[in-house]
Amino acid sequence: MAVTDSDKASAHVKPKERFDFFHDERVRSVFYQLLTACTVGWLAWYLITNTAHNLEIRGMNTGFGFLTATAGFDTDFKLIEYEPGIGTYGRIFLIGCLNTLLVSSFAIVASTFLGFFVGVLRLSNNWLVARLALAFVEIIRNTPLLLQIIFWYVGVFALLPRVKNSVDLSGGAEVLFINNRGLYMAWPVPGDLFWMTTTAFVATVVGVFLLRRWAHKRQDETGQQFPIFSASVALLILVPGAVYLVTGSPLEWDLPTLQGFNFRGGFSLPPAFLALLVSLTIYHAAHLAESVRAGILSVNKGQTEAALAIGLKPGRAMALIIIPQAMRAIVPPLISLWMNCVKNSSLAIAIGYSDIVALFMQTALNQAGYAVEMVGMTMAFYMFISLSISGLLNIYNKRVQLVER
Amino acid sequence: MKFTRLLTLAVSAFALMVAGGVGASAESTLDIVKKRGHLRCQVGAPAPGFYNLDANGEWYGSDVSICQAVAAAIFGDKSKLEIQSVSSQVRFTALANGESDLLSRTATWTLLRDTQLGLDFTAINFYDGQGFMVPKDTGIKSALELKGATVCVLTGTTTELNLADFSRVNNLDISPVTFEDSNVRNDTYLAGGCDALTNDKSSIASIKAAFPNPDDHLLLPETISKEPLAPAVRQGDGQWFDIVKWTVYALINAEELGVTQANVDDMRANSTNASVRRMLGAEGNLNEGLGLSKDWAYNIIKQVGNYGEIYERYMGGGELGIKIGRAGSANELWTRGGLMYAPPFR
Amino acid sequence: MAAVVKSERTAARSAPLSETTVLGWLRKNLFSSWINALLTIVSIYIIYAAVKGFYVWGVADAVWVAKDRRECFDISIDGACWAGVIQWMNNFIYGRYPRGELWRVNLGALMLVLWMAPLWVPRVKDKILIGMSTVFLYPFLAGYFFAGGEKGIFMQVMVTLGIVFLVGNTLNVIIGVSSGRGLREVMIQKLGKQDASDESQRNTILAIFVGALVVVFVLQMWWTFEAVSWTKWGGMFLTLVISGIGIAAALPLGIFLALGRRSKLPVIRVLCTAFIEIFRSVPLITVLFMATTMFPLFMPEGVPLNKLTQVIIAVCLFSGCYMAETVRAGLQAIPNGQYEAAHTIGLGYWGTMGLIVMPQALKHMIPNIVGSFIGLLKDTTLVSIIGLFDVLGMLRSVSQDIPWRGLHKEPLLFGAMLFFIVCFAMSKYSRHLEVKLSAGDNR
Numbered sequence A: 001m002a003v004t005d006s007d008k009a010s011a012h013v014k015p016k017e018r019f020d021f022f023h024d025e026r027v028r029s030v031f032y033q034l035l036t037a038c039t040v041g042w043l044a045w046y047l048i049t050n051t052a053h054n055l056e057i058r059g060m061n062t063g064f065g066f067l068t069a070t071a072g073f074d075t076d077f078k079l080i081e082y083e084p085g086i087g088t089y090g091r092i093f094l095i096g097c098l099n100t101l102l103v104s105s106f107a108i109v110a111s112t113f114l115g116f117f118v119g120v121l122r123l124s125n126n127w128l129v130a131r132l133a134l135a136f137v138e139i140i141r142n143t144p145l146l147l148q149i150i151f152w153y154v155g156v157f158a159l160l161p162r163v164k165n166s167v168d169l170s171g172g173a174e175v176l177f178i179n180n181r182g183l184y185m186a187w188p189v190p191g192d193l194f195w196m197t198t199t200a201f202v203a204t205v206v207g208v209f210l211l212r213r214w215a216h217k218r219q220d221e222t223g224q225q226f227p228i229f230s231a232s233v234a235l236l237i238l239v240p241g242a243v244y245l246v247t248g249s250p251l252e253w254d255l256p257t258l259q260g261f262n263f264r265g266g267f268s269l270p271p272a273f274l275a276l277l278v279s280l281t282i283y284h285a286a287h288l289a290e291s292v293r294a295g296i297l298s299v300n301k302g303q304t305e306a307a308l309a310i311g312l313k314p315g316r317a318m319a320l321i322i323i324p325q326a327m328r329a330i331v332p333p334l335i336s337l338w339m340n341c342v343k344n345s346s347l348a349i350a351i352g353y354s355d356i357v358a359l360f361m362q363t364a365l366n367q368a369g370y371a372v373e374m375v376g377m378t379m380a381f382y383m384f385i386s387l388s389i390s391g392l393l394n395i396y397n398k399r400v401q402l403v404e405r
Numbered sequence B: 001m002k003f004t005r006l007l008t009l010a011v012s013a014f015a016l017m018v019a020g021g022v023g024a025s026a027e028s029t030l031d032i033v034k035k036r037g038h039l040r041c042q043v044g045a046p047a048p049g050f051y052n053l054d055a056n057g058e059w060y061g062s063d064v065s066i067c068q069a070v071a072a073a074i075f076g077d078k079s080k081l082e083i084q085s086v087s088s089q090v091r092f093t094a095l096a097n098g099e100s101d102l103l104s105r106t107a108t109w110t111l112l113r114d115t116q117l118g119l120d121f122t123a124i125n126f127y128d129g130q131g132f133m134v135p136k137d138t139g140i141k142s143a144l145e146l147k148g149a150t151v152c153v154l155t156g157t158t159t160e161l162n163l164a165d166f167s168r169v170n171n172l173d174i175s176p177v178t179f180e181d182s183n184v185r186n187d188t189y190l191a192g193g194c195d196a197l198t199n200d201k202s203s204i205a206s207i208k209a210a211f212p213n214p215d216d217h218l219l220l221p222e223t224i225s226k227e228p229l230a231p232a233v234r235q236g237d238g239q240w241f242d243i244v245k246w247t248v249y250a251l252i253n254a255e256e257l258g259v260t261q262a263n264v265d266d267m268r269a270n271s272t273n274a275s276v277r278r279m280l281g282a283e284g285n286l287n288e289g290l291g292l293s294k295d296w297a298y299n300i301i302k303q304v305g306n307y308g309e310i311y312e313r314y315m316g317g318g319e320l321g322i323k324i325g326r327a328g329s330a331n332e333l334w335t336r337g338g339l340m341y342a343p344p345f346r
Numbered sequence C: 001m002a003a004v005v006k007s008e009r010t011a012a013r014s015a016p017l018s019e020t021t022v023l024g025w026l027r028k029n030l031f032s033s034w035i036n037a038l039l040t041i042v043s044i045y046i047i048y049a050a051v052k053g054f055y056v057w058g059v060a061d062a063v064w065v066a067k068d069r070r071e072c073f074d075i076s077i078d079g080a081c082w083a084g085v086i087q088w089m090n091n092f093i094y095g096r097y098p099r100g101e102l103w104r105v106n107l108g109a110l111m112l113v114l115w116m117a118p119l120w121v122p123r124v125k126d127k128i129l130i131g132m133s134t135v136f137l138y139p140f141l142a143g144y145f146f147a148g149g150e151k152g153i154f155m156q157v158m159v160t161l162g163i164v165f166l167v168g169n170t171l172n173v174i175i176g177v178s179s180g181r182g183l184r185e186v187m188i189q190k191l192g193k194q195d196a197s198d199e200s201q202r203n204t205i206l207a208i209f210v211g212a213l214v215v216v217f218v219l220q221m222w223w224t225f226e227a228v229s230w231t232k233w234g235g236m237f238l239t240l241v242i243s244g245i246g247i248a249a250a251l252p253l254g255i256f257l258a259l260g261r262r263s264k265l266p267v268i269r270v271l272c273t274a275f276i277e278i279f280r281s282v283p284l285i286t287v288l289f290m291a292t293t294m295f296p297l298f299m300p301e302g303v304p305l306n307k308l309t310q311v312i313i314a315v316c317l318f319s320g321c322y323m324a325e326t327v328r329a330g331l332q333a334i335p336n337g338q339y340e341a342a343h344t345i346g347l348g349y350w351g352t353m354g355l356i357v358m359p360q361a362l363k364h365m366i367p368n369i370v371g372s373f374i375g376l377l378k379d380t381t382l383v384s385i386i387g388l389f390d391v392l393g394m395l396r397s398v399s400q401d402i403p404w405r406g407l408h409k410e411p412l413l414f415g416a417m418l419f420f421i422v423c424f425a426m427s428k429y430s431r432h433l434e435v436k437l438s439a440g441d442n443r
Helices: A002-013 A025-057 A089-122 A127-141 A145-159 A194-222 A228-246 A271-298 A301-309 A314-350 A356-368 A371-403 B002-021 B029-036 B062-075 B088-096 B111-116 B158-169 B182-190 B201-209 B238-256 B264-270 B274-279 B296-304 B307-314 C022-029 C034-060 C069-075 C082-087 C089-094 C099-120 C127-136 C138-147 C153-179 C183-190 C198-220 C235-261 C266-281 C284-298 C307-332 C336-344 C349-384 C391-400 C409-442
Strands: A176-179 A182-185 A187-190 A251-254 A257-259 A262-264 A267-269 B039-043 B081-085 B119-121 B126-128 B130-135 B150-154 B175-179 B196-200 B217-219 B227-229 B232-234
Touching: A025 C266, A025 C284, A089 A127, A089 A271, A089 A314, A089 A356, A089 A371, A127 A271, A127 C034, A127 C409, A145 A271, A145 A314, A145 B182, A145 C349, A145 C409, A182 A271, A194 A228, A271 A314, A301 A314, A314 A356, A314 A371, A314 C284, A356 A371, A356 B088, A356 C284, A371 C266, A371 C284, B029 B039, B029 B062, B029 B238, B039 B062, B039 B088, B062 B081, B062 B238, B062 B296, B062 B307, B088 B119, B088 B232, B088 C284, B111 B119, B126 B201, B130 B158, B130 B201, B150 B158, B150 B182, B158 B175, B158 B196, B175 B182, B182 B196, B182 B201, B182 C391, B196 B201, B201 B217, B232 B238, B238 B274, B238 B296, B238 B307, B264 B274, B264 B296, C069 C082, C082 C089, C082 C409, C089 C099, C089 C235, C089 C391, C089 C409, C099 C127, C099 C138, C099 C153, C127 C138, C127 C153, C138 C153, C138 C235, C153 C183, C153 C198, C183 C198, C235 C266, C235 C307, C235 C349, C235 C391, C266 C307, C284 C307, C284 C349, C307 C349, C336 C349, C349 C391, C349 C409, C391 C409
Parallel strands: B039 B081, B150 B175, B150 B196
Antiparallel strands: A176 A182, A182 A267, A187 A251, A257 A262, B119 B232, B126 B227, B130 B196, B130 B217
16 A cells, blocks of 8 residues: 555645656546546446346245235234235235334333433442342343343243233233233223224324423423323323213223133234343343443533532432533433444344244245345335434434534 | 556456356256265254264264265274254255255155155155153143143244144143253243143154253053154156155164174175175176165164164163153054055065 | 550451451341342242253253264153264364364464464563554465465565565564563664664664565465465354454455545545444344445346355444444544644644544444454354354354254354453453553552
């Protein structure tokens, strides 16, 4: 690289005498870019022709026609209708996407809460609690996630009681059961007039939003505070509740009941889902806890003292002064953690939860071939999700930057 | 001028890469293997009975024995062998692109695979079929009673497809619980995570034998699929196809003729049976068509044993066996009512 | 105003109880309020239950010596069966590596320690040279030790260079630690040339170096190792090889991509950004699947890539893209003044980057690089899903072996402990480095 080094140095001198074609910065930049583009283009062409040739000599099929072909296998967990022998590969792709999104969105929410909780515990002034939180964080962060997933699946969820001895988590109400085949819960089936309750709920949400704005405005003008939180909660429960009762409780519950081998009815989640959810939650919570701790510690101690000096109670000081400032340091790692959570849910393959990788990239690819198309579609799905989440991060960063002076 | 030097460099690099892309020659597989000095034989992730790792990192099992037999036939030394363990979704690609010379794993011979994946199945060395196992206390005696049951099954195999077909045809509404890992599947079944377990019957037998209380479980009589297992080779090399096929036939024939690892030397020297003498190379020149040495079959039997011995060692009651009975099954010799039948050596 | 002068010193007040007595400490740290007291009691219960459960199963009722799982059951039906884990230990560490040749792996590891050790000894000179040789020579020397077989001329040269550097390096450390001088200095002195001109000194050193090279080259022609195919690599050894190559290749690839992403040339910038973002937005398992299903299709007919190569390429690309972001963060931390100063003294782009910016940025990145290595080490367990017998692959194979059929919790737990020890030690070290490096900046 010494070649370019000295060339570039002389280019910076900008000799006036004559136009030196090889040492002109614009010419060089065009040349380098052309060279790169050609190399990359040639490499792409080379790989594509090789692939096409290989596909041909092996008699492998190509194209996206398989998406409308019927798939012969079944899957144990699906959010949309699917029947083996009738459903298509396109539907299989959709089931996989939804399953991935389901488990990762649950895990994101749960790990965010647990992560904040553990992060605060790490800073507890109780020595034992702080140490226990530290041990939790270190153990989880220093063992591979794949090992943890297998452990939760084999070591915990497979050891739950059998169907006949299911544990009723709702304490006798028979709406929530857990056994080693999963979690079974009652599922609401809306009746004819249920739309009125829904409408009432939406209307109340809008009302609460307006109320908040009014309360803020009043506080800014007069300094009087309005108990906005309790008022909102009361409104949100009372108004839709009243409508629900007036229209005659138009909601039925589909209860899980033991029939033959299994629970029927209601909604159920398989143990693989639960194991994956728990391990993803714990793994990412442990990582988040460290970010939360660092974020809180990054806020200057003077801020706490100043807040206490103007008469805020410690809880209010934390909520109004410390956390908002800490958020600026917490949110970027938080969002990249969400991204990791979606990506890591792909390890479901180790325990057979039907996420997109296990269902589409493994089973479907095994049955139908079409390696290039299926790998490409799966990667495109993940790219779409990741880009959406990082778009979120960019929006947040812009807002935070505007606040900064 | 430095600029031109750079350009020359780029151009020559380009040319080199292009040149590297051409020049694949059409040598026969036997020549390639001989030149390399060892056979590359593909198996899968450990599956008891067929291929398995021991504590010293050595492979053992009946399919591994096929690999060893082919190596013995070519080199006269069963250890000139490299076992590759390849995950199931790339098993056929790895054979097709020349990573492995021979696929000796539990791949079921189907029309689609034989015709569309660029490979040829040689000779069947194990007849398997998919079945069900249930705990005895459920009182189930037939797979048709499994209406509405959950069944533990491995993902990404023909077992999954067969189960879906069986359920649909018999209107059983079976819900599959899929697993990537067979241990997890077995544990889940043991813990009552599903009502039945389905897999190839050979595999079920080995799983059952390893349970704490094997007698609490019942293998249902239905066989819902045909699973003929055979070693496979790349399409388009007839000689190589013959070598692998006749290696399997040599194992079967040796059992039929009573040639064993222990008596093979004696048989070669003293046998009066012309079939035995032809097979072991004491007479005639059957080896020529295969491009192997005269004593190829002798080497196989001497170093690996005959079909019955291999079966006893890894599938039957041997110390490392998975205790599947052979009598009365399809894997018995044709002379004793089974399907194991090899064309004559002449 | 009368001055008050005390003639004796005031006796020191005793420290608060909370700092001196156990009870005081307990009160301050564990029982300062009723909520804290409750938390403490809950924590104690959690610790008790976890420790007791593990102790009874894993130690008190465990079986350490048995010939198979049945025997374990016969001795203790409820306890752990560690006997299987102990019997499989070689598989966990070395994989299927031939048992007679294990010393080669051990020696390879020892060489790495010898090679890297000087970087941690403060008195040793020429650390940059040592660091460079670790990246460029060690992989070839170790690679030959691990793989064996016939050496091509390139390999012969690399092995020779490697051995000469290793010996020189070790001597340098011994001399450095004992006398605080460099190897060169001592050699010059021993030859009585300390008064000769610089040029003559340099020539002498060069002559010794070339002489050593020739001697070693001739010697190494006499021995070759038995070839060990990649299919026999496995266990922790394979995990370390994959993640080691991954991180070593990630560094140059990452620097290259990060510079490309910050380039003023739009084509290069767009290409690098797209490349980085594509690989960073998909999970490693999909990249590995891509490698095993699509790389064989990319290759020209008749040129197969083996599985290990496919996996290593995938891991390198993946970790390179992550490293690119680490490098970019490191570059962003360098103040603009540094670039301007470099331009002022007449350095071009590569001069600025190579001599001024990169060295500073790299120093800041060391803790992050260690962090990436830990992450990669853990992620490497995914190769077991696509059929390589890395440590997790081996841990999961125990249960298929007929004598140990069904034994899988104990191996997994052992694996977890193994990873914890390795990763925890490394993360502690990286935190220590962080403190040490930032302390240097604050001066």
